[in-house]
Amino acid sequence: MEQEILRIVSESDLDTAIDVIRAFTVYFHLVNTAEQYHRIRRRRAHELDPQSTPQRGSLEALVEFFKRNQIDGETLQKLFNQMSIDLVFTAHPTEATRRSLITKSRRITELLNKSDHADLMTQREREQWQRDLDTVIDLLWRTDAVRQVRPQPLDEIKMGIYYLDEIIYYALPDLYAEFEELLHKEYPDLVVPPFLRVGSWIGGDQDGNPFIHADTLLTALNQQRNYILIHYRRTLFELARECSQSIDHSTVTPELQASLDRDMAAMPEYTEELGPQTALEPYRAKFSLMWKRLGENRAMPPIPQQLSWSSSPLADQQEETGQGIAYKDAEELLADLRLVQDSLLADGETTIAQGPLQTLIRQVESFGFYFAALDVRQHSERHSSAVSELLQVTGLRKDDYKTLPEQERVQILENLLQDPRILTRPGLKLSPETSQILTNFQTIRQVRETFGKRAVNCYITSMSHSLSDLLEVQFFCKEMGIYDLPIVPLFETIDDLRRCTDILETAFTHPLYQEYLKNCGYEQQVMLGYSDSSKDGGILTSSWELYQAQSRLATLSQRHGITITIFHGRGGAIGRGGGPIYQAILAQPPVSVNGRLRITEQGEMLSFKYGIHDIAIRNMELVIAGAVQSSIPIEHIVESQVHPKPKTDWVATMTRLSNSAHSRYRKLIYEDPAFLTFFEQATPIKEIGWLNIGSRPARRTVGRAIEELRAIPWIFSWMQTRYVLPSWYGVGGALEEYLQEDPDRLAQLQQMYKQWPFLQTFLDNLQMTLSKADMSIAHVYAHFLVEDRGLSERIAREIQSEYERTCRAVTAIVGGRNLLDNSPTLQESIRRRNPYVDPLSYFQIILLKRLRALGGPLTLDAEAQKQASAEENERARLTYAVLLTINGIAAGVRNTG
Incomplete structure (x- = not known):
């Protein structure tokens, strides 16, 4: 079968190859979207079933955990008050998927959601639904998966803002609302502070990236401020339109009235513009005045670019312009919002106070005037x-x-x-x-x-x-x-x-x-x-x-x-x-x-975890559930399996295994002088540098050594070849050596796996990554692309032997006949995916061999193509085809790096 596929691939002309590669790549984008949406559908079905138990890692399951362990409200409130969780978005170059494809996938998700309610559609609506789906898929096919231009820092900043603006802004307050609703059924007095926030490295991560500096930091914050203030003003406008309560039929607190009087005195022209009717509608007036004040914040000039360490233009600017009626900070805006909320609640109005107004308060608490806090x-x-x-x-x-x-x-x-x-x-x-x-x-x-x-x-x-x-x-x-x-x-x-x-x-x-x-x-x-x-x-x-x-x-x-x-x-x-x-x-x-x-949230995981509203909520609740459950003091927990402390002999065993695995790993990767040559030829590491997936260079310095290579392209290249080597190499030899010395040690490792979350998580992840590897495909890379046949066979044989040792040892410890027998859904997903990735791998191998024979990657713009020779144009087309395979394989295996 392998020889037949290789023959077909080898005999394909370049135009046919590109079309086939694109077809498989689009297929994976559609499959990935369908899988993501199925997670939403599965959760919805789970919640609709009155007989079902809460999903593992859900907020509902967390509250059940509190109840089972009889944890009192005082303990929980103390924990919530000290909690601080940050999900930090980064711009590392692991996102091989263009934003154009991500937004189309999101549109398909919306259409899949509609299809779940097809029984409520008319015939005309069903036909329109089909036309909409066909249009998106057609556009997906016509969209180039390969970026023709390398993203600049500004592009990465805009991509980060996309997730904040389109998804996180709405998902985070929804998550808080769900958590509060679940908690208040058992703990009505609990207050959930804003302990989960989103941060960012995008625009501030200067390590090894010459394109990131003070100006990009300013650009990121200035742009984020603009987006978040637009959101706040839009909500205030809607609240002002909604809140038409007359002073004759409602009351306001003295504190709110005093604040309203101060605002009107500070903004007489705008107060006159609002008209006399607004004065009779205090809540509408207050929201309108807040909208006006935030407009002054938005009108404030951005922090100037190109600052010099020897001067302070910002201080001069602030002295000249002052704050005027603008809010000096987000806390001042929050104070106004809470003032209105207290007044509404005192007047018996809970629908707005605990609905859209509470949502806005959560958003201001979480996002301030900066949207996502930046790290430098x-x-x-x-x-x-x-x-x-x-x-x-x-x-x-x-x-x-x-x-x-x-x-x-x-x-x-x-x-x-x-x-x-x-x-x-x-x-x-x-x-x-x-x-x-x-x-x-x-x-x-x-x-x-x-x-x-x-x-x-x-x-x-x-x-x-x-x-x-x-x-x-x-x-x-x-x-x-x-x-x-x-x-x-x-x-x-x-x-x-x-x-x-x-x-x-x-x-x-x-x-x-x-x-x-x-x-x-x-x-x-x-x-x-x-x-x-x-x-x-x-x-x-x-x-x-x-x-x-x-x-x-x-x-x-x-x-x-x-x-x-x-x-x-x-x-x-x-x-x-x-x-x-x-x-x-x-x-x-x-x-x-x-x-x-x-926790950093990197690369392709942003679109996977935060590209869809419901998926974003699910991922954030998993973090909250894990962090809260891990942080409850052991003296308050009844269930003995929670927070297990490793036994002394377990620690000794892990140290022994670690030392052995470390030695084996270093021997191949760093001590074998020929390994670097094998790595550079058997994987597309050099070609990955031509894929426009991020502004950061692949290496920290100009050196060629593995030490200078960033971990991201290191992992990425091994995932492409299906070796997936960094995720498992060295483990099998260490386990086999340990077990051979004393067969009774297998029972010890099995006990450790069952009782120790650390080892259980490690080995379960190992099962997944071993299942994604494919040694038969990987060895075709080595056979076709490594020039020294003896070197190719020697190292490929070493890797194959270690892979087999690792599979045997892990399966023996975990139990079952095959990898992932204890996780059949994941096992089936990988089993179904891998065969569809294989053609892309074979195309990549053959195309890499052709491209390297012509001298390696080359890109030409439209003007350069007119002046280029036939061979140069062939190289450019081959380069494009190889980059397409990299995108396709990344979409197929999901974890790119």
Whole structure:
């Protein structure tokens, strides 16, 4: 069969190949949309069935959990008050699907929803429904799946705003309303504060991306402000139109009347424009005046672009223009909204007060004047270089700060932090790189003053290795007059995960950093990198070191009385920390969540999780359910299987397995000198760089080594070849070795799987990723594309053997005859999908071979095509065809990276 498919593919002319590839790609977009909608249909059927039990991970199931464990309202209120959950959208280049296709998929979902009520349609409506569906599918076919132009940061910002504007703005308050309704049936006095928010890296993540800087941060926040204010004003307009209560037939509180009088006095011309009738309708008048005030906020000029660290144009601008009647911040708007709500409730009007007005209050609480709070991220080496240059330019030191021992660097930073003078005075001749660092911090100060402190939520330092990495950021904050911006170290390598608590221990006991923590309310965020740690040490070692690091961080938090929020840098694929989020949260070490959680939502997972209103609600409720359930103190829980603490021998076993898997993984990936050649030839890693899927370069530097390659394209390329290698390699050999020494150990591992959520989640994810792999297809890549036949056969054989070992060991532990026997729905979904991905894989192999034979990828614009030779045009067409296969396979396997 394989030879027959290869023959057909090889004999296909390029035009036919492109049409076939596009057909399969469109098919997968339709299938993915249908699968997503089926999740909505399934949930609806579940809720309609009076005999059904609540869905696992649902808010309904969470309330049932409270009831079963007899958790009292006081305990829950205390927990809710301390909770803080952030879902942080990122612009990492894993989203291979264009926005044009995403919006069409959303339209198909709407039509599928209509079809569920076909019995209520007339014949004419059914015919129109069919025409609408045909039109969308036709447009889907005629839309190019490949971006012809690489997205710029502004495109990524607009894409992030799309999810905020079209989905999250409406879904988040609906989620809160559902949670409150369920809770109040059992706990009528509980108040649910706005503990779930959406954040963003889009426009602020500067690590390794030369196209992201202070201007993009400003662009993102300015655009987000415009969108959110439009939403608020639209709602206020609708409320003003709706609330026609006459003063003769309703009452207002004295507080609301006083506020109304103040507004009318401040806006006499607009009050006159409203007319005398509005004065007799106080609620309409108040909403109208609020609408007018927000209009002044929207009319305020954006924060100026191209700020310089040596000047402060924003401060000058504010001094000139002032606030006028505009709201000074979102809290002032909230105060007005609550004033109206209290008055309506006092007057007995609950429909509006607890309906559209409560929804608006939730939205303002959640989105402020910034829509999504931005994080800023930069590499630690950039800070060290900037400090070094400043010391030399100002004459404080002649040597290179970066080469000094850690103790000496800390001493220098202590002196700088205690020096009342400002080192970064205007007029210094600095490199563009150092000027950019200073401009960033000045911009952060200015936008926090304008939009509120939460507008820039934190500053993340990638590749944090020591205390000096934190103190350097503190120094730049001090120079720009910032004293309460959370400084977040990001620990990414296996070694850094092992050392993270030691580094934070030195920070927590350092007097200057202690003083800074005091300004931050004794709260510390710590980001853990799933992607890079997995790429560095393999999936088993990464998972285990992340687990242990979180456990040690929880202990450190208790010892120092400092609240630690763990920020999980998860990706979409299993090799980057992906997988079902509810199970992942429950699998964290006991007391490590403690009501506080930050999670990145990356790449293709945005369209998968947040492209449809009901799906967005489902994903957000899974996060809430997992975080709340994990955070309830153990003394309040009756069910013994909740928050299980791993036994001592379980920890020893995992450490043994981790060490063995780490050694096997590193031996192949980093210690085999020929592996890099195999990787570059057997996978489309070089061609992926030509796919316009993100503004960020694939590598941190110009180097060729695997260490310099970002984790995202690393995973992406292995998913394309169906090896899916980073998500499982090294595990099978470690398990087999452990079991061969003592066959009785199988019973121990089976017990660990059944009783320990960490291992259960790890092995279930492993089953899924092993099922998505296809060694027969993968070896065709190696056979056709790796030039050295001996190298191809040797490494392919090693990978095949490890794959078989992993499948055998995992199946033995989990039980069943085949992978995913304990998850038949997922098993069937993958079984049905894989054969349809196969033709795309064969096309990719043959086309890659042809393209490389001609010299590799080439893209030509319309004008260049006229001047190009026949061979150049052939290369350009082949490049396009290969990029089509990359898109198609990404749509087929779902987890691209």
